Amino acid sequence: MIPRSVFTEEHDMFRDSVRKFMQREVQPHWEEWEEQGHISREAWLKAGEAGILCTHIPVEYGGSGVDFRYSAIAIEEQGYVFASGPGFSLHSDIVAPYILHYGNEEQKQKWLPKMCTGEVITAIAMTEPGTGSDLAGVRTTAVLDGDEYVINGSKTFITNGQLADLYIVVCKTDTTAGAKGVSLMLVEGNRAGFSRGKNLKKVGMKAQDTSELFFDNVRVPKENLLGQKNAGFIYLMQELAQERLSVAIIGAAAARACYDATVEYVKERKAFDKPIAAFQNTRFKLAEIRTELEVTQCYVDRCLELHCEGKLSIDAAASVKLWATEAQGRIIDECVQLHGGYGYMWEYPVARAWADSRVQRIYAGTSEIMKEIISRTI
Numbered sequence: 047m048i049p050r051s052v053f054t055e056e057h058d059m060f061r062d063s064v065r066k067f068m069q070r071e072v073q074p075h076w077e078e079w080e081e082q083g084h085i086s087r088e089a090w091l092k093a094g095e096a097g098i099l100c101t102h103i104p105v106e107y108g109g110s111g112v113d114f115r116y117s118a119i120a121i122e123e124q125g126y127v128f129a130s131g132p133g134f135s136l137h138s139d140i141v142a143p144y145i146l147h148y149g150n151e152e153q154k155q156k157w158l159p160k161m162c163t164g165e166v167i168t169a170i171a172m173t174e175p176g177t178g179s180d181l182a183g184v185r186t187t188a189v190l191d192g193d194e195y196v197i198n199g200s201k202t203f204i205t206n207g208q209l210a211d212l213y214i215v216v217c218k219t220d221t222t223a224g225a226k227g228v229s230l231m232l233v234e235g236n237r238a239g240f241s242r243g244k245n246l247k248k249v250g251m252k253a254q255d256t257s258e259l260f261f262d263n264v265r266v267p268k269e270n271l272l273g274q275k276n277a278g279f280i281y282l283m284q285e286l287a288q289e290r291l292s293v294a295i296i297g298a299a300a301a302r303a304c305y306d307a308t309v310e311y312v313k314e315r316k317a318f319d320k321p322i323a324a325f326q327n328t329r330f331k332l333a334e335i336r337t338e339l340e341v342t343q344c345y346v347d348r349c350l351e352l353h354c355e356g357k358l359s360i361d362a363a364a365s366v367k368l369w370a371t372e373a374q375g376r377i378i379d380e381c382v383q384l385h386g387g388y389g390y391m392w393e394y395p396v397a398r399a400w401a402d403s404r405v406q407r408i409y410a411g412t413s414e415i416m417k418e419i420i421s422r423t424i
């Protein structure tokens with residue numbers, strides 16, 4: 047593979063420690079976590095201790111204050127061990143930035159240090175049973191009543207939904223204003239009237255807790271508003287770029303892990319008295335996969351560089367998400383094919399990766415929505 051130039055020696059040292067963490071604290075728990083439908087709280091605390099959570103958060107709020115490449119490393123190393131269970135990246139790279147960028151000093155002091163240690167687990171609740179792609183169409187409302195907002199509505203498909211202690215909830219604070227009536231509200235998991243629905247049964251990502259959430263007259267102090275009232279939609283548009291880049295990064299990493307596993311497999315597996323690696327079809331397929339991986343990785347790395355320079359536009363983030371997740375789908379599907387029937391067996395990592403990868407083209411905005419965003423700039 048083409049050597050990557052996006053990381054320094056310091057990044058490589060961090061990668062080494064994250065790799066050891068993933069091999070020691072994540073990989074061995076795969077089956078147990080899949081059976082229970084979520085990872086353990088202990089794993090969150092250990093990730094915090096290992097300095098894997100919220101690395102980019104400034105030191106004064108408990109993070110390491112490093113660039114987004116460190117987040118990328120944590121995401122990739124999780125992908126390389128096929129671990130789709132831990133929602134570390136959603137917590138660190140998607141939720142934490144909202145609090146850092148739009149929270150007031152009190153909110154940052156209250157939440158960020160505990161998010162860095164893993165004592166507080168977070169989630170972001172945008173999607174509702176009736177609306178996903180059309181975020182401006184959310185129906186959950188937050189109505190000011192004295193010094194409190196009263197929240198009513200429901201959310202679904204929320205990652206970290208069962209374990210989270212704190213949710214950023216996308217609400218309507220003005221039901222007549224469309225996108226201009228959207229606000230972000232911090233809701234603690236122990237508020238009266240708040241309840242978690244069932245841990246949803248999914249096709250893949252079985253160790254990841256994904257939930258419905260219900261808000262029945264949930265009262266939160268008005269200080270729980272994150273940022274300005276009715277500015278939530280703009281915040282979402284700004285922050286979704288990093289979310290989409292993160293999804294592209296995991297896509298490239300998961301595809302790479304499947305390619306590596308497949309190369310090993312085809313050298314061992316025999317048919318017609320020779321390793322299946324000897325067939326021209328196998329060699330050509332692997333050549334195609336590796337080339338597509340190289341293209342994808344170079345593209346993801348360039349977008350990562352741009353993001354670290356603060357130059358990754360919303361449409362560029364949509365493009366890299368579109369490309370990397372579609373490529374991931376194609377590559378992993380071929381890897382399954384090269385495994386034959388074993389590629390369809392859950393105990394084989396490529397089978398899990400195949401099931402896990404399907405949602406990459408759906409969440410954080412579907413491929414079709416990515417095309418909408420890109421095409422608006424043409």
Ligand SMILES: Cc1cc2nc3c(=O)[nH]c(=O)nc-3n(C[C@H](O)[C@H](O)[C@H](O)COP(=O)(O)OP(=O)(O)OC[C@H]3O[C@@H](n4cnc5c(N)ncnc54)[C@H](O)[C@@H]3O)c2cc1C
Binds near residue numbers: 206
């Ligand atoms: C495992 C998992 C984890 C998730 N985690 C979270 C989370 O943590 N927080 C959260 O808020 N959400 C989360 N989601 C929700 C996810 O972001 C949504 O499912 C996604 O945005 C699509 O919304 P939808 O399911 O309502 O599909 P719909 O919006 O109903 O879309 C259905 C189909 O219509 C297409 N479509 C819709 N609009 C257009 C259009 N304008 N042009 C062309 N085609 C269109 C879509 O592309 C799709 O193919 C998660 C989902 C899953 C499955």
